[in-house]
Amino acid sequence: MEPVAKSRRIEQFEQACRTRGLPVTTQRRTVLEMILEREDHPTADQVYEQVRTRLPSLSRTSVYRILDTLVRLGIIAKICHPGAATRFDPKIRQHHHLICMHCEKILDIEDQRLDNITRPNVRGSGFTIHDYHIHFRGLCADCASPPRKGGDAASVKAKQVRKKAARISKRTNKKRRSKP
Ligand SMILES: [Zn+2]
Ligand SMILES: [Zn+2]
Numbered sequence: 001m002e003p004v005a006k007s008r009r010i011e012q013f014e015q016a017c018r019t020r021g022l023p024v025t026t027q028r029r030t031v032l033e034m035i036l037e038r039e040d041h042p043t044a045d046q047v048y049e050q051v052r053t054r055l056p057s058l059s060r061t062s063v064y065r066i067l068d069t070l071v072r073l074g075i076i077a078k079i080c081h082p083g084a085a086t087r088f089d090p091k092i093r094q095h096h097h098l099i100c101m102h103c104e105k106i107l108d109i110e111d112q113r114l115d116n117i118t119r120p121n122v123r124g125s126g127f128t129i130h131d132y133h134i135h136f137r138g139l140c141a142d143c144a145s146p147p148r149k150g151g152d153a154a155s156v157k158a159k160q161v162r163k164k165a166a167r168i169s170k171r172t173n174k175k176r177r178s179k180p
Contacts, residue, residue, distance in 0.1 A: 001036045001037065001039075001090060006033075006036045006037075009032070009036055009075065009090070010029070010032065010033070010036075012075060013028075013029070013032055013070070013073065013075045016073040016074070016075060017073070020073070022069070022073075026055070027055060027058055027062060027066060028066050028069065028070070030051060030054055030055055030058075031047060031051055031063060031066045031067065031070065032070055032075060032076070034047060034050050034051055034054075035047060035070075035076055035088055035090050036090045038050075038090070039090075039108070040105065040106065041079060041087040041088065041089050041097075041106040042087065042088060043085040043086065043087055043088075044063060044064050044067055044085070044086060044088070045060075045085070047063055047067065047088065048060050048063040048064075051063055067088055071088075074092065075092070076088055076089060076090055076092065077089040077090075077091070077092050079097070079106070079133075081099075081135060084104070087106060091108060094115050094131070094133065095108050095109065095110045095133065096108075096109045096110070096111065096114050096133050096134040096135070096136070097109065097133065097134070097135050097136070098135075098136050098137075098138065098140070099135050099136070099137050099138075100138065100139055100140035100143055101137050101138065101139060102139055102140070102143040103140060103142065103143055105140045105142075107140070109136070114134055117132075119132070
C-alpha cells in the first residue's frame, strides 16, 4: 500500500479506537501495519508469523483477537470462503478476487460491472444480503505455466489440478443442464 494511504488508514484506526474507547496499543498498531504492507491476503497464522519477528512476546491468540478487533472496527476486511482458512484483506472498498485453486494465491480485481450486478430476490428465504464479492477460481500465472521438460513436482501437481477443475466444471455444467 502507498505510504500516504497507509498513514491515512492508521489515522482512521486511531480515530476508531478513540471513538470506542479502545486503547491504541503497539500490538494493535503493529498487526495493522503488517497487514497494510501485504497484498497477498494473509491468513491469521501468516500474520502471526510475521508479527512475531517484530514483537516476539505476542501470542497467537492475541494476534487472532487483534485481527477480529480490526475487522470489527472496519479497518480491514475478512474474506471467508467455505472450507478454507480465513484470509485478511487491507482493501475495504468493494472489489473481487481471483483465487488460484493450486497455491491458494488471491489476487484483487476491480471492475465496475461486477459492483453493479442485480442482487437475487431472496425474500422468501428470510435471508438479508448485506454485500457480496465475487470469487473467480482458476490458476495463477505461476501454476498455469506449462511444465518444463521432466516436469518438477509443482507443475505436475498443477496439471492434476487443471484436470480436476475441468472435470468439476463438466459435472457442474451437466447438472445445470439437467435442471428443469
Ligand atoms: Zn497458483
Ligand atoms: Zn482483496
